[in-house]
Amino acid sequence: MNDLTPHDEPERLQGQLLFATPTMQGGPFEHSVVLLSEHSEKEGAFGLILNQPTGQVVGDVLSDKAFHSLRHVSVHHGGPVSQNQLFFAALWWDTPQVLRIIHQISAEDAIQHHKKPGTLVRAFVGYSGWSPGQLEEEIERHTWIVTPPPPTLLGFSHDESLWCTALKSLSPYHRLLADAPKNPFAN
Secondary structure (H helix, E strand, O other), X not given: OOOOOHHHOOOOOOOOEEEEOXXXXXXXXXXXXEEEEEEEOOOEEEEEEOOOEEEEEHHXXXXXXXXXXXXXXXXXXXXXXXXXXXXXXXXXXXEOOEEEEEEEEOHHHHHHHHOXXXXXXXXXXXEEEEOOOHHHHHHHOXXXXXXXXXXXXXXXXXXXXXXXXXXXXXXXXXXXXHHXXXXXXXX
């Protein structure tokens, strides 16, 4: 007899990318690419927007010598929740199919990860969060395109162009979606 409960099952959306569909206009998620680092039916979801740089680096916001080796790390908007907090995250490929992300790490851990080849360290202001069932409902309403991260994700520019560049790599349909005008009714 299988004694696994639903909570013991793998979190199916953890590690996936969420591309905001063009219907999400005018808000914090417009043309955003979110990497989900946590997801469960019981707890909800946690992710970070990868393509909204603030134009600042850690050295602009933290002058303490303890952060010196992180001074050139880009600061990004992670999402609309807790925008008064700055925290670090590290991303790397565990295997060619599994992108790992650890978030809300200390500066000391960020420094250690920053030294590892193939690891991308970012600082984030805020994060993206969903209560239990909320993200699933948004996906059912076709608000998000869910996909595994492409193997080239860490090599892409993590700026506004990421949405279009990465979306185009998914399929011919997604290429058309990425190339569509922001407001097709304005023509």
